[in-house]
Amino acid sequence: MNQLFQVLTSESVAELEPEAQSQQPSRPVVSTEKLNVIYPSADQPVHALADVDLLIRKGEFVSLIGPSGCGKTTLLRVIADLEPITSGNVLVNDMTPSEARQERAYGYVFQAATLLMWRTVLANVMLPLVIQQRPEQEAQRIAREQLAKVGLSGFEDKYPWQLSGGMQQRVSIARALGFEPKILMMDEPFGALDEITRNNLNQQLQQLWREQQRTVVFVTHSISEAVYLSTKIVVMSPRPGRIVEVIDSPLPRERTAAIRDSDEFIQLTQRVRDALSEGHHEH
Ligand SMILES: Nc1ncnc2c1ncn2[C@@H]1O[C@H](COP(=O)(O)OP(=O)(O)OP(=O)(O)O)[C@@H](O)[C@H]1O
Numbered sequence: 001m002n003q004l005f006q007v008l009t010s011e012s013v014a015e016l017e018p019e020a021q022s023q024q025p026s027r028p029v030v031s032t033e034k035l036n037v038i039y040p041s042a043d044q045p046v047h048a049l050a051d052v053d054l055l056i057r058k059g060e061f062v063s064l065i066g067p068s069g070c071g072k073t074t075l076l077r078v079i080a081d082l083e084p085i086t087s088g089n090v091l092v093n094d095m096t097p098s099e100a101r102q103e104r105a106y107g108y109v110f111q112a113a114t115l116l117m118w119r120t121v122l123a124n125v126m127l128p129l130v131i132q133q134r135p136e137q138e139a140q141r142i143a144r145e146q147l148a149k150v151g152l153s154g155f156e157d158k159y160p161w162q163l164s165g166g167m168q169q170r171v172s173i174a175r176a177l178g179f180e181p182k183i184l185m186m187d188e189p190f191g192a193l194d195e196i197t198r199n200n201l202n203q204q205l206q207q208l209w210r211e212q213q214r215t216v217v218f219v220t221h222s223i224s225e226a227v228y229l230s231t232k233i234v235v236m237s238p239r240p241g242r243i244v245e246v247i248d249s250p251l252p253r254e255r256t257a258a259i260r261d262s263d264e265f266i267q268l269t270q271r272v273r274d275a276l277s278e279g280h281h282e283h
Helices: 002-008 072-079 097-102 121-131 136-149 165-177 195-212 223-229 257-261 263-282
Strands: 028-039 046-057 061-065 087-092 106-109 183-187 215-220 232-236 243-248
Touching: 028 072, 028 215, 046 072, 046 215, 046 243, 061 072, 061 223, 072 087, 072 183, 072 215, 087 097, 106 165, 121 136, 121 165, 136 165, 165 195, 195 223, 215 223, 223 257, 223 263, 232 263, 243 263, 257 263
Parallel strands: 061 215, 061 232, 106 183, 183 215
Antiparallel strands: 028 046, 028 087, 232 243
């Protein structure tokens, strides 16, 4: 829980710059070089990540996809300074992950909505702001604004247990966005939800991302979710997790529901599927 609080309170209050209008590629937010993570273990050490080189630029929506146990969560945790590395380099906004955490760079949304059941929805969203010692009124205003953005106005006084799983995840997203984090880390946030709810939330998240131009790192098992949401899809191999392919999406920034039926979408889905099976075969 402590770690979670640290993450929740380490989100940035910095204003986001408006999107650069130039054709220049935006600046790197995350870069890793020959990153290795080996978990010590009583019998055999677990080589979770092997020589991972990754570049994430400002405003990108990056999905990490790969088979179970390939190190997606480990990579997310390394970037967020929740996991030490064994060798290699990681930079976040030209800082170490630890320095970036002190600068409140991260917001985190987990698979299970980590809400406090005895606090109202509003109090849950306010909590990290209160811990950050923002004045009560300001915290309340921000929390209400964020809840409105995820379509939950009117639910402020409910308790999490009175909401559906999808609504709880929207509260988690509102809480993570309250600090305007520079990077939003999402670890299978919709993995436990039914497909219809998941598609709905994907659409809302896509719209939110377009409006806010935030950098998102998103872990998923779902090819269609990755294709629908991402500007960049990072395909990983079975353990030890390596990057098999980085696919820059040719889809437009605005993704309508109908885009799922387009030829481009179907071709991209196939390309991700091929890269995943290539990772398996190489193994
Ligand atoms: N704290 C730990 N100690 C030892 N081994 C670990 C630890 N955390 C993860 N692992 C192992 O490292 C590997 C990568 O785990 P990780 O959770 O990053 O994979 P993942 O791709 O996110 O998996 P999933 O898709 O199933 O959530 C797995 O084999 C896992 O068992």
